[in-house]
Amino acid sequence: MGMVLNDVHSRLNPTEVSSVVTPASEEEVRAIVAGARIAGARISVSGGRHCMGGQQFGAGTVHVDGRRLREVRAFDPDRGLMEIGAGATWPAIIEATHEAQPGDGKRWGIRQKQTGADDLTLGGAISANAHGRGLLMGPLVDDIEDLTIVTPSGVIVRASRTERPELFSLAVGGYGLFGIVVRATLRLGPRRKLRRRVEVVDIDEAMGAVCRRIDDGCLYGDFQYAIDPGDDTFLRRGVFTCYEPVPAATPLGDPDADLTREDWLRLLSLAHTDKAGAFRAYAQHYLDTRGHVYWSDTMQRSTYIPSYSEFLAESIGREGPESLMITELFVPPAALLDFMKRARAVLRESAVEDIYGTIRAIRPDATTYLPWACGDRACVIFNLRTPHSPEGIDRTRRAARGLIDSALDGGGTFFLAYHRWATREQLLRGHPRLPEFLAAKRRHDPGDLFISEWLRGVRSTLEPLTS
């Protein structure tokens, strides 16, 4: 008897797997892979289950839930390296870095993690080559020293930039298709105190503001834009929040001044009922906390609302399942203003609500096989309200495709970690190395031991006659 699994955020990927296994050691993972090979079974692997295009599930597979692989294996206080199980979530990783440095002298901390949720695993972040909101950082691959992987042949190997570099470049950003990452060595950065700086600016001033803040030494930042499509400020005005290092003796801000879970729920509710009011309230909160001081690692933690449909039913009386589908586009900075203009038109025409969204900066990735940051990029994120009716899903699909075209026309691309709605032409324009990636998959895993609904979907879009 199989078991139906689904992703936690969109809940649009129910997939029946044949069994779920939860290994707690690398030897158990190796035995599962060896057993599946002998039995002619296939494997899918998940961490926190936040991808939204079936990347972590495969129908009929033995499903490996990697979350018990979370042991700290080594910590190098001189170089700031921590080797830790790939199933560790970010709160556990942050805690492990604190525990490894007892007393007040916690010199090292994580450099970046995803925003919007915390219960994502290191393995999931590596496999999507995720990013945070550093102003001068590349994607997560820059923070990964090496990986330990159970390969499709059932052996445990190391991969890094110098040892099996091709496997390293495929596994980071490879969506679990080249083996199970059992542990990784994470490069930490100096853990420091940061002061929040906030200004409300228009998008055409934002690039100048980013450069100024980088010159001032700010390390993190993002631009949260206005979401009311009926207003001139739509996707134009935004709260630009940055974080600059301050001396270690600077007192931390009052934690009570930060948004509580209830405050976030109120803001989320307003984003559905009074979008202009939601932006005003968000902006006011950030302006009120200007000058507050945070630790660089814990500052990156987020509040997550797991049961969005239930929340909407209670707060605004909305019935029927729905969720927020994320779509993320990466555009060259020079193409940002034109992209935002087209995005305004796409969202207005489709009448899909964008519940919140940010713009961030990312530096290029020259390491992974399937890079999404091929130069300096502005990352523009949309959280699209998606009722789970055929019409609701179709509306969001059309809007997502319109946003992707707008990014592609400006020389940009899109993130593969979310839905599977990109057309053949969009996949090939946005990710021209995808055919080579699929060929590498055939070389490294000719029997498709590791499979996912995402891979099946990409193949049937790109190789309809052979898949």
Ligand SMILES: Cc1cc2nc3c(=O)[nH]c(=O)nc-3n(C[C@H](O)[C@H](O)[C@H](O)COP(=O)(O)OP(=O)(O)OC[C@H]3O[C@@H](n4cnc5c(N)ncnc54)[C@H](O)[C@@H]3O)c2cc1C
């Ligand atoms: C609310 C929300 C906010 C987000 N914010 C950001 C953001 O700010 N920046 C960003 O870059 N992304 C963001 N994402 C996307 C997120 O980074 C990816 O979806 C990430 O892969 C999720 O990690 P996970 O642990 O949930 O992995 P899962 O969803 O479980 O798996 C994701 C992929 O990793 C593979 N995988 C998982 N564990 C392993 C392993 N041990 N070995 C091999 N493969 C493995 C799976 O097979 C799958 O292909 C966000 C997603 C959501 C839902």
